[in-house]
Amino acid sequence: MKERQFFGKPGKPTGFLASLLRILKGVRKEFKLVRTDIPNLLLALVVPPLIIILFSSLMTFSSTAPIVRITVVSYDSNTFFDTNSSVITTNDNYTLPLVGAINNTPSIKLVAYINASEDPYAMDVAYNQLLHGNIDAILVIPVEFSEFLDQGLPAMLESVPNTQELLKVQAILNKIQEAADKFAQDNNFTPFYVDEVHQEYTIPAHFNGDFNSNMNLVLPFVMAGITLVLTILVVVQEKPVPRLLLTPTNKAEILVSKYIAYTVILLVQSTAVLAASLGSGLFIRGRAIDLWGALMAIGFSGVSIGMFISSLAKTKTEANQLFFAFFIILFLVSGIFVPIEGMPVPIRAIAYAFPLAHGAPLIDSITTKGLPLASTELLSLGLISVAFVVLSFIAIARRKVEV
Amino acid sequence: MANLSALITKEFQRISVDKRTLALMFIIPALVLVIFGLSSGGGPMTLFTVNIITRDSQVTGPSVNNSVHDEELIQSFQESTVFVLHDRVYNMTNDSSFDFCFNQNKNKLRQNDIDAFIIIPENFSETIENGTSVITLLVYVDGSDAKVSQAIHVAIQEPIAYFRVRARLTQNFTMVVPYLEFDVPYWANQVLNYAFPIVISMIMLGTCMNLTSLSIVSEAPLSRMLLTPAGKTSVVFSKLVTATVIMFFQAAEIFTIAGIFGMFSRGPLILVFLSLLLIGMVGICIGLFISAVSKTEQVANQLYIMFFIMFTLFCQSFLPVDNFPPFLQVITAVFPLSNAIPLLSSIMYNGVVIDVMALFVLGATGLLFYVLALIAYAFKEVEA
Numbered sequence: 168m169k170e171r172q173f174f175g176k177p178g179k180p181t182g183f184l185a186s187l188l189r190i191l192k193g194v195r196k197e198f199k200l201v202r203t204d205i206p207n208l209l210l211a212l213v214v215p216p217l218i219i220i221l222f223s224s225l226m227t228f229s230s231t232a233p234i235v236r237i238t239v240v241s242y243d244s245n246t247f248f249d250t251n252s253s254v255i256t257t258n259d260n261y262t263l264p265l266v267g268a269i270n271n272t273p274s275i276k277l278v279a280y281i282n283a284s285e286d287p288y289a290m291d292v293a294y295n296q297l298l299h300g301n302i303d304a305i306l307v308i309p310v311e312f313s314e315f316l317d318q319g320l321p322a323m324l325e326s327v328p329n330t331q332e333l334l335k336v337q338a339i340l341n342k343i344q345e346a347a348d349k350f351a352q353d354n355n356f357t358p359f360y361v362d363e364v365h366q367e368y369t370i371p372a373h374f375n376g377d378f379n380s381n382m383n384l385v386l387p388f389v390m391a392g393i394t395l396v397l398t399i400l401v402v403v404q405e406k407p408v409p410r411l412l413l414t415p416t417n418k419a420e421i422l423v424s425k426y427i428a429y430t431v432i433l434l435v436q437s438t439a440v441l442a443a444s445l446g447s448g449l450f451i452r453g454r455a456i457d458l459w460g461a462l463m464a465i466g467f468s469g470v471s472i473g474m475f476i477s478s479l480a481k482t483k484t485e486a487n488q489l490f491f492a493f494f495i496i497l498f499l500v501s502g503i504f505v506p507i508e509g510m511p512v513p514i515r516a517i518a519y520a521f522p523l524a525h526g527a528p529l530i531d532s533i534t535t536k537g538l539p540l541a542s543t544e545l546l547s548l549g550l551i552s553v554a555f556v557v558l559s560f561i562a563i564a565r566r567k568v569e570v
Numbered sequence: 571m572a573n574l575s576a577l578i579t580k581e582f583q584r585i586s587v588d589k590r591t592l593a594l595m596f597i598i599p600a601l602v603l604v605i606f607g608l609s610s611g612g613g614p615m616t617l618f619t620v621n622i623i624t625r626d627s628q629v630t631g632p633s634v635n636n637s638v639h640d641e642e643l644i645q646s647f648q649e650s651t652v653f654v655l656h657d658r659v660y661n662m663t664n665d666s667s668f669d670f671c672f673n674q675n676k677n678k679l680r681q682n683d684i685d686a687f688i689i690i691p692e693n694f695s696e697t698i699e700n701g702t703s704v705i706t707l708l709v710y711v712d713g714s715d716a717k718v719s720q721a722i723h724v725a726i727q728e729p730i731a732y733f734r735v736r737a738r739l740t741q742n743f744t745m746v747v748p749y750l751e752f753d754v755p756y757w758a759n760q761v762l763n764y765a766f767p768i769v770i771s772m773i774m775l776g777t778c779m780n781l782t783s784l785s786i787v788s789e790a791p792l793s794r795m796l797l798t799p800a801g802k803t804s805v806v807f808s809k810l811v812t813a814t815v816i817m818f819f820q821a822a823e824i825f826t827i828a829g830i831f832g833m834f835s836r837g838p839l840i841l842v843f844l845s846l847l848l849i850g851m852v853g854i855c856i857g858l859f860i861s862a863v864s865k866t867e868q869v870a871n872q873l874y875i876m877f878f879i880m881f882t883l884f885c886q887s888f889l890p891v892d893n894f895p896p897f898l899q900v901i902t903a904v905f906p907l908s909n910a911i912p913l914l915s916s917i918m919y920n921g922v923v924i925d926v927m928a929l930f931v932l933g934a935t936g937l938l939f940y941v942l943a944l945i946a947y948a949f950k951e952v953e954a
Contacts, residue, residue, distance in 0.1 A: 321740045491594065
């Protein structure tokens with residue numbers, strides 16, 4: 168039998184070539200493992216695009232604006248004493264037009280109008296409605312409202328929104344302002360200024376705005392989350408480790424082969440997610456290839472964190488527990504419920520050490536602004552991935568063998 | 571009874587050996603609370619970062635150019651509580667420099683350096699002095715987020731109001747002043763208290779699910795255990811009791827640390843503590859169910875992760891559930907976190923009011939999963 172030759176030398180390959188061959192065999196082994204683990208295969212390839220399609224179908228079901236429920240409490244009919252002219256008045260000629268404007272504003276439901284001059288407990292009634300969640304805001308018309316408007320003075324309205332649900336507060340304030348603008352327009356209050364708002368980088372009308380604005384959070388979450396779940400057990404489930412380590416393959420080569428295998432899977436995942444997103448009506452102002460690159464970068468950061476967890480954990484249970492710890496922190500500092508800009512500096516630093524803080528702005532910049540992939544967010548994701556890759560190699564190097 | 575106490579003792583011994591699970595239950599909440607608690611400042615609000623371009627110094631006619639009032643308006647923006655000026659004010663005196671500046675700021679908008687830029691027109695001060703026509707302020711805002719672009723119209727009312735008072739232009743002036751009700755007071759830790767209902771609900775639910783999701787499936791050999799006088803119901807009940815005791819100490823730890831860092835509650839603290847216990851109980855019951863239906867630890871782990879991610883994503887606090895089909899709104903409305911968060915926030919922010927529906931649904935969910943766990947365990951096949 169003819170002896171195999173490698174670069175003119177007989178025998179087995181040595182050095183870098185040998186290492187490369189071992190890594191490639193390791194990659195093949197990983198693919199075989201994935202192929203035989205059907206649930207994991209489904210999780211890797213089917214679940215991510217399925218989530219996107221499901222999300223899209225949910226968002227396109229109904230896109231009606233949420234209704235803001237308001238109770239108006241009016242003190243306008245009460246006695247007003249004008250200190251300049253020493254005249255007592257009870258003008259309330261602008262109260263009903265204001266209430267009419269509120270009632271006719273789309274997406275506002277006027278739950279009750281209570282005249283405080285007839286019901287001294289008007290504010291208590293409204294407050295209880297607010298307390299029990301029956302309304303979203305109270306609008307208070309002060310006693311001097313109509314008189315001040317008649318005299319050309321500023322007329323102030325007081326709104327009391329329920330801040331229990333923080334995410335809805337701005338929408339409530341927006342709607343109330345819309346009602347106030349309608350009141351001014353209906354009663355020919357010529358304003359001294361008009362703000363002409365030009366909205367740049369809007370989603371075109373024939374795309375679903377809600378779906379597109381939420382995809383900036385959903386896409387990085389799906390990519391980072393799924394790749395993290397996929398890789399948290401890949402190192403820790405290798406057994407028996409001592410037998411594995413008796414082969415010429417060293418720990419670093421084992422890990423490299425896993426990284427290569429799961430990066431190839433990530434390529435397919437990112438393509439599937441991109442295709443599902445575009446098919447579901449995602450609007451991209453930039454290039455699709457840039458979005459694909461962003462998905463790859465976010466996904467690889469998830470892979471590197473998962474590999475680190477898997478290298479660090481001694482048992483599968485421990486790996487799942489570490490996953491939970493990382494997931495909680497990753498989710499809490501992602502900016503989903505508290506904007507990252509609103510976080511104190513120490514928490515912001517932790518947020519920026521995780522991929523979601525960079526993934527969402529990166530996807531937003533590509534889809535809505537048409538910016539290129541090359542950006543500080545991509546660099547940050549790269550640094551995070553490198554950091555966790557290095558940590559995973561350190562963790563596996565320190566791994567003790569079981570006897 | 572003797573069987574039950576023996577089973578409970580066995581469960582405590584089993585859990586005491588699993589030190590990492592215990593560490594997870596007690597260290598993670600402490601870590602999160604310390605991080606949030608040590609941070610001061612911050613909050614759920616963000617300010618608009620804007621640039622202002624003023625063309626008021628541009629000569630628009632043969633008459634004397636007036637450019638006094640734009641400085642008053644700019645000062646109002648600088649003193650505003652909702653706007654932050656990103657750069658110096660751009661004072662444009664001719665069309666070509668304006669075009670350059672306009673494109674520069676449009677690029678900053680694109681790069682997310684600013685949220686909006688405002689253009690004061692060239693006849694601003696003259697129009698104010700003459701009072702003959704309406705001034706148009708041009709506002710270019712990032713329209714990719716519809717809520718932000720609507721919010722700027724509300725936000726701009728504040729500096730405009732300051733300016734109008736300063737310039738004595740108060741006629742035909744209606745302004746809405748918001749007073750936030752049921753918010754976290756300014757003297758309390760904003761980040762910790764606004765995050766508490768969501769963060770702690772997630773942690774309690776997740777760690778308690780984790781505690782019990784392997785408790786049944788990791789029991790081996792099941793057949794030998796079932797040869798003892800202990801019945802299947804006693805086995806599950808003993809796990810519930812043990813996990814509840816540990817969860818009680820976890821809730822006490824969370825409560826104590828949060829109190830040290832300034833947890834704010836309008837309602838009675840005992841109700842907050844009892845709510846934490848209820849959320850933990852629901853997590854324990856869901857974990858028992860997962861453990862009872864799973865054949866292997868790996869399946870149990872994957873189910874636990876899937877359930878937790880699903881509960882978190884669809885807890886009605888992050889995604890716009892109003893846009894979901896009615897049937898899905900009903901389904902997500904009975905998820906544990908969809909009720910745990912409103913229950914905690916109604917006590918902490920509103921005061922004595924308890925969200926009765928949330929309380930009922932949480933209790934029913936816990937009971938349902940416990941019953942399902944018993945049924946699943948009753949049908950669990952023994953290994954030969």
